[in-house]
Amino acid sequence: MVAPSGPEVKREILAAVSDHTPPALQIREIAAAEFEAVWPIFQAVVSAGDTYAYDPGMTLEQARALWTTPPARCFAATDAGAVVGAYCLRPNQVGLGDHVANAGYMVAPSARGHGVASAMCAHSLEAARAAGFKAMQFNFVAVSNERAVRLWQRHGFQVVGRVPEAFRHRRLGLTDVLVMHRRL
Numbered sequence: 001m002v003a004p005s006g007p008e009v010k011r012e013i014l015a016a017v018s019d020h021t022p023p024a025l026q027i028r029e030i031a032a033a034e035f036e037a038v039w040p041i042f043q044a045v046v047s048a049g050d051t052y053a054y055d056p057g058m059t060l061e062q063a064r065a066l067w068t069t070p071p072a073r074c075f076a077a078t079d080a081g082a083v084v085g086a087y088c089l090r091p092n093q094v095g096l097g098d099h100v101a102n103a104g105y106m107v108a109p110s111a112r113g114h115g116v117a118s119a120m121c122a123h124s125l126e127a128a129r130a131a132g133f134k135a136m137q138f139n140f141v142a143v144s145n146e147r148a149v150r151l152w153q154r155h156g157f158q159v160v161g162r163v164p165e166a167f168r169h170r171r172l173g174l175t176d177v178l179v180m181h182r183r184l
Contacts, residue, residue, distance in 0.1 A: 025084070025116065027077045027123045032068035038076055038086040038106075039063065045106040049170030051145050052104070056170075071098075075127070077107075077120055084111035087120045089127055092137045101133035101184075117148070121155045129184045138180040142167050149178065156182040 030038070042063050046054045054066075067074045067088040077085035085107040091098035103124045107116045128136055138157065141149060149159075161179035169175040 024079045025077055025119055026079075027075055027120060029127075030068075030074050030076045030086075032064055032074075034076070035064040035068055035074060036060065037083045038067075038074065041083065041086060041106050041108045042067075044109060049168075050172075051142055051148070053140060053167055067104075073127075075120070075123065077116055077123075079111065079116075084108045084114075085116040085120055087124050089124050089131070091133075092139070099132075099134045101128040101131070101136040102139065103128070103136060104138075117151055118155070121151065125155065125184060133184055135181060135183045138178075140167070141178040141180055142169060143176045143178055144169060144172055149180075152180050158182065 039060050043058075043060075046052050046058055046063075047056045049056050054063075058066075066072070067086075072088055072090040075087050075089065076083050077087075085105065087103055087105040089101060089103045092100040092102035101124075103121075105117050105120050105124075107120075125136065136157075137160075138152065141152065143149070143162075153159075157180040159178050160181045163177045163179070165174035166177045167175045
């Protein structure tokens with residue numbers, strides 16, 4: 001599935017999420033060469049070991065490849081020119097499952113609680129619709145990440161599955177993960 005892009009699509013997406021976006025927040029797709037601006041947030045979130053199953057020792061180049069190599073697309077959220085969050089949008093599966101999107105979101109610790117994740121979720125849903133996806137699925141939401149679970153539910157996601165002890169949480173040990181889904 002090739003996602004449409006260009007200024008028209010980006011303007012439509014920005015207009016569609018304006019009600020969800022904090023006033024100064026801007027969200028735009030970034031190129032692989034721009035990923036270094038996202039790296040400090042990515043590294044902080046992954047190294048915490050409490051939400052993502054990525055290797056905490058992941059390098060910048062590994063992270064850049066994971067989040068920016070097509071069909072993955074990376075978006076950055078900025079506030080007053082500073083990157084405060086990012087998300088990755090991609091097909092959940094290849095081939096016959098590529099009509100369902102998958103996304104992952106990261107917010108700078110200093111920007112949490114200010115609507116950044118909600119704005120990025122709304123933006124990603126519109127970007128996924130514009131790209132022709134029919135649904136979105138999160139495969140690995142740690143049950144201990146209660147704030148995220150509530151946020152995704154507010155955006156229309158439902159828990160469709162629970163995988164016992166699938167995540168080695170840095171502090172809590174083996175933790176269940178949720179599979180969450182919504183139609184677009």
